[in-house]
Amino acid sequence: MTEDQRIVVIAEKPDSARKIAEALSRTKESEDKNSGIIDVPDAFDGNHYLVFSAIGHLYELSDPQMNRGIFPIYDIGWFPKGQASRNNFSRDKSRLQYLFRTRIACISRISQGIQKFVNACDFDIEGETIGFNTLEYACHGKGRSSFRAKFSTLTSEDIRQAFASLAPASTKFAKAGQMRHFADYLWGINLSRALTSAANRSKKTQRFVNMSIGRVQGPSLAFVVDREIERMVHVPIPTWEVTCELKKNDFRFEARYRDSPIRIETKATSVYESTLASKFARVLSVDRSLVKLPPRYPFNLGDLQRECYRFFHFPPSVTLAIAERLYLQALISYPRTDSQKLPQRIRPDSILRRLTSLPPIGTLVEELISNPKKRSVPWQGPRDDPAHPAIFPTGQTPKRSLSDAEQKVFEIIVRRFCNTFAPDAILEKTVGVFDVSMNEFQAEGTRVLEVGWMKFYTYSSLIPDPLNVAPSTGEELEVDSAAIDLKFNPQPSRYSEGSLLAKMEDEKIGTKATRAETISTLIKRLYVKKTKNELVPTTNGLSMIETLRNHSPDILSTEMTRNLETKLELLQSSESTEQEIAEQILSSLRSSMKNLRKVENLDWTDLTLSSESTNLKGSLGSCPTCKTGKLQLIRSVKTGKRFIGCSNFAKGCRTSSPAPPRGQIRSTGRLCPSCGWPNIFFTFSRSTKRIESCANFFCSSRKKHESVIPTNSRR
Amino acid sequence: MKEKCPLCERISHTDAQYCSFHDVAYAEIKSKFLDWNIAFGNAGWERYLERIIGLKETGVWAREVARLELRRSKNNSQASFKDT
Numbered sequence: 001m002t003e004d005q006r007i008v009v010i011a012e013k014p015d016s017a018r019k020i021a022e023a024l025s026r027t028k029e030s031e032d033k034n035s036g037i038i039d040v041p042d043a044f045d046g047n048h049y050l051v052f053s054a055i056g057h058l059y060e061l062s063d064p065q066m067n068r069g070i071f072p073i074y075d076i077g078w079f080p081k082g083q084a085s086r087n088n089f090s091r092d093k094s095r096l097q098y099l100f101r102t103r104i105a106c107i108s109r110i111s112q113g114i115q116k117f118v119n120a121c122d123f124d125i126e127g128e129t130i131g132f133n134t135l136e137y138a139c140h141g142k143g144r145s146s147f148r149a150k151f152s153t154l155t156s157e158d159i160r161q162a163f164a165s166l167a168p169a170s171t172k173f174a175k176a177g178q179m180r181h182f183a184d185y186l187w188g189i190n191l192s193r194a195l196t197s198a199a200n201r202s203k204k205t206q207r208f209v210n211m212s213i214g215r216v217q218g219p220s221l222a223f224v225v226d227r228e229i230e231r232m233v234h235v236p237i238p239t240w241e242v243t244c245e246l247k248k249n250d251f252r253f254e255a256r257y258r259d260s261p262i263r264i265e266t267k268a269t270s271v272y273e274s275t276l277a278s279k280f281a282r283v284l285s286v287d288r289s290l291v292k293l294p295p296r297y298p299f300n301l302g303d304l305q306r307e308c309y310r311f312f313h314f315p316p317s318v319t320l321a322i323a324e325r326l327y328l329q330a331l332i333s334y335p336r337t338d339s340q341k342l343p344q345r346i347r348p349d350s351i352l353r354r355l356t357s358l359p360p361i362g363t364l365v366e367e368l369i370s371n372p373k374k375r376s377v378p379w380q381g382p383r384d385d386p387a388h389p390a391i392f393p394t395g396q397t398p399k400r401s402l403s404d405a406e407q408k409v410f411e412i413i414v415r416r417f418c419n420t421f422a423p424d425a426i427l428e429k430t431v432g433v434f435d436v437s438m439n440e441f442q443a444e445g446t447r448v449l450e451v452g453w454m455k456f457y458t459y460s461s462l463i464p465d466p467l468n469v470a471p472s473t474g475e476e477l478e479v480d481s482a483a484i485d486l487k488f489n490p491q492p493s494r495y496s497e498g499s500l501l502a503k504m505e506d507e508k509i510g511t512k513a514t515r516a517e518t519i520s521t522l523i524k525r526l527y528v529k530k531t532k533n534e535l536v537p538t539t540n541g542l543s544m545i546e547t548l549r550n551h552s553p554d555i556l557s558t559e560m561t562r563n564l565e566t567k568l569e570l571l572q573s574s575e576s577t578e579q580e581i582a583e584q585i586l587s588s589l590r591s592s593m594k595n596l597r598k599v600e601n602l603d604w605t606d607l608t609l610s611s612e613s614t615n616l617k618g619s620l621g622s623c624p625t626c627k628t629g630k631l632q633l634i635r636s637v638k639t640g641k642r643f644i645g646c647s648n649f650a651k652g653c654r655t656s657s658p659a660p661p662r663g664q665i666r667s668t669g670r671l672c673p674s675c676g677w678p679n680i681f682f683t684f685s686r687s688t689k690r691i692e693s694c695a696n697f698f699c700s701s702r703k704k705h706e707s708v709i710p711t712n713s714r715r
Numbered sequence: 716m717k718e719k720c721p722l723c724e725r726i727s728h729t730d731a732q733y734c735s736f737h738d739v740a741y742a743e744i745k746s747k748f749l750d751w752n753i754a755f756g757n758a759g760w761e762r763y764l765e766r767i768i769g770l771k772e773t774g775v776w777a778r779e780v781a782r783l784e785l786r787r788s789k790n791n792s793q794a795s796f797k798d799t
Contacts, residue, residue, distance in 0.1 A: 229736065229739065232740065234743070234772065234773065235744050235773060235777050236773060237750045238751065238755070265755050488770055489772065546736075550735075
C-alpha cells in the first residue's frame with residue numbers, strides 16, 4: 001500500500017484557510033463548504049495540500065459532571081465544543097454544535113493515513129492551542145509530530161515563504177496556552193459557582209441569580225469600583241487662580257500668576273487687588289527653547305485600541321474585531337502583538353513604495369519617499385514580541401470597499417506606519433515672565449517650526465498656541481485687565497474602556513488578546529454600565545467587590561494574577577514546568593475556595609442584589625395582581641420558552657402569560673383599558689412594523705392581533 | 716450586635732458609626748477640614764459642612780455624611796444652648 005503523500009494544513013478560520021489555499025495554489029483550488037476542506041492539488045512547491053479550516057476552538061474545557069451545584073471541581077478535560085453543555089434548547093447553539101461535530105468528523109476521517117501535518121493557525125498562544133488541540137484530539141495524536149508555518153501577514157509572499165521554511169512544531173507554546181485555559185476555567189467556574197451558591201442563599205434574592213468572577217475579571221472590576229469609591233467620597237479643596245491680560249500693540253495675551261494655584265484666600269485677594277491696581281507689567285525674561293518631538297512608535301494592539309478609542313470612540317473589542325478583518329483581507333499584519341518594532345525583514349521600503357498607489361494618502365507617501373530627511377530605519381519603540389512585529393500595512397489595496405469604521409482603522413495604521421519614517425517635528429516653546437507690582441506672572445506659547453511626522457500622523461492632540469508677540473526683556477507692557485477664579489478640584493475621572501485597558505496593561509493582568517473581551521464581559525454581566533463612554537459600576541459590581549474584599553481579598557489581587565502570567569511566560573521559554581504552574585494555580589484556588597466557604601456560611605446579608613443581577617433586563621410594567629411586583633420577560637430554564645411573569649413569584653404571585661417565541665418585546669408605559677395589564681410593543685423583524693398590544697395573552701383586546709403575533713401555545 | 720449605618724442601613728463591620736463606604740467619606744471630610752481652615756481662615760465646622768454640601772464637585776457619599784453631620788452638629792448646639 002502506498003503512503004498518502006498529501007499534507008493536511010490546519011487554519012484557524014475559514015477566511016484565513018481560503019487565503020492560505022489561494023497563496024499555495026498555482027492553479028484553481030476547490031473548496032468543500034460542508035467539511036471546511038480546500039483541496040490544493042497543484043501547489044507552488046509541487047505538493048498536494050488539504051487546507052482544513054477550524055472555526056476558532058474546536059475543543060473546549062468542560063466539566064463532565066455538568067452539575068452547576070457541585071464545587072470545587074478539579075477534574076476537567078478537553079471536549080468537542082458544545083458537547084458538554086446542558087443548554088441545548090437554543091436553535092443557534094445546536095446548529096453550531098452540529099457544525100463543530102461535522103468539522104471534527106471530517107478532519108478525523110481525512111487525516112487517517114496522512115503522514116504530514118502543518119499547523120498554520122495564527123502564530124500566538126491561542127493559535128498554537130487551537131492547532132495543537134485539533135491535531136492532537138481530532139487527527140489522532142499528531143500534535144507533537146507536526147510542522148509549524150509562521151507568518152505575520154496573509155499575503156501570498158509571506159505564506160509561501162513560511163511553507164518553504166516549515167519548522168518542527170514546538171509544544172511549549174501550546175502547553176502554555178492549555179495551562180492558561182486550565183487556570184481561567186478552574187478559577188472562573190469554581191469561584192462563580194461558589195458565589196452563585198452563596199448569593200442564592202441570601203435572603204435578599206427573590207429569584208435565582210447567576211454570579212460570575214474570573215481571574216482577570218475580579219481585579220479589573222476592582223479598578224472600576226475603587227475609582228467610583230474615590231469619586232463618591234471626594235471632598236474638594238478650594239484653590240485660587242489669578243490671571244491678567246497683557247497688551248502690546250493691540251495684541252492681547254493672558255498671563256497666569258506664577259505660584260498658581262494659591263491655597264489661601266487672603267493671599268489670592270491681595271495678589272488680585274495689586275494686579276488690578278497696576279497699569280504696567282515689566283518683562284523680566286523671555287526664554288525660547290527648541291523641542292524635538294520624535295515620531296510616534298509603531299502600533300502594538302494596546303496602542304491601536306487606545307488611539308481608536310481616543311479619536312473615533314471605538315471600544316477596544318470593536319477595534320480588535322476590525323483589525324482582525326483587515327488582517328484576514330491581507331491589508332495589515334497580525335494585530336495581536338505587543339511589539340513596537342518594525343524589523344528590516346518585513347522590507348518596509350517596498351511597503352512604502354506599494355502604499356503610493358493607495359488613494360487617500362498616496363501622494364503624501366510619495367512626498368515622504370522623496371524627502372531627503374526620511375529615516376532609513378523606521379522609528380522603534382521599547383516593547384518587543386518574539387512572535388510578531390508591530391502592526392503594519394502590507395501595502396495591498398483593498399479588494400472590496402471598506403466600511404467607514406474599517407477605513408478609519410486602516411488609515412490610522414497606514415499613517416502611523418508612515419510616521420515612523422518621517423523626521424522629528426521641531427517646536428519652539430516660549431516662556432515669558434512678567435513683573436506686575438512685585439508679583440510674577442507667566443505666559444507660555446508653542447510654535448511648530450517643522451511639521452515632520454505630524455504631517456502624516458494628523459491625529460496628534462498637540463494644538464500649537466503661539467505667543468505671537470515677541471516681548472523683549474525690560475520692556476513695559478500694558479495691564480489690560482485682571483481676574484480671580486475660585487476653583488475646586490474635580491472628582492477623579494471614571495475609567496473609559498480605553499483607559500481601563502491601559503490600566504490592565506500597566507498592571508500586567510490579562511493578555512493583549514483577552515483584555516478587551518474581559519471589559520466586554522464586565523458590561524455583559526451587568527457589573528459595569530457604560531454611560532457616555534464612562535464605565536460606571538452597578539450596585540452589583542460594588543457589592544461584589546466589597547464582599548470579596550472583606551472575605552476573600554486574594555481573588556481581587558493583581559499580584560496573584562500577575563505572578564501566574566509571569567509563570568505562564570516562563571513556561572513558554574521552558575524555564576518553568578507545567579507541574580509547578582498547576583500546583584500554584586491549585587494552591588491559590590484552594591485558599592480562595594476556603595475563604596468563600598466561610599462567606600457562604602455568613603449568609604451574605606451584605607450582598608445587595610438588585611434586579612440588575614437577575615437574568616432579566618427590564619420591567620414591562622407593574623404587576624396588575626400584586627401591584628408591587630414588576631412584569632418581566634423570562635426564559636424558562638426547563639423548556640427554553642419565553643413567558644411574561646411577575647418578579648414577586650417567590651412571594652407567591654403567580655401572574656404570568658405566554659410570550660411570543662421570537663421577536664423583541666418592549667414596554668410602552670401604557671395600560672390596557674380592558675384588563676389593566678401593561679401594553680407592550682412586539683417587533684418580529686426589522687422589516688415588519690411594531691405592534692402595540694396587551695401583555696396578557698388571554699385579554700380580549702388581543703383578539704385583533706391574533707393572526708400576526710405568533711405564540712408558543714399555537715406552535 | 717452589629718450596628719446599621721444611619722445613611723444606607725448597611726451593616727457597619729468596624730467600630731465606626733457608618734458602613735465601610737460612608738466611613739471612608741467621613742474620614743475624608745475630617746481630613747479636608749484642615750485644608751479648608753487654611754484656605755478661608757478659621758471657617759468653622761458647620762460653615763465648612765454647609766459649603767461642601769453645596770458644591771457639585773463633592774462626592775455623593777461625602778455629601779450624605781456632611782448633611783447628617785451638619786444636622787447632628789446643629790442639634791447638639793441647640794441642646795447645649797437649652798442646657799445653659
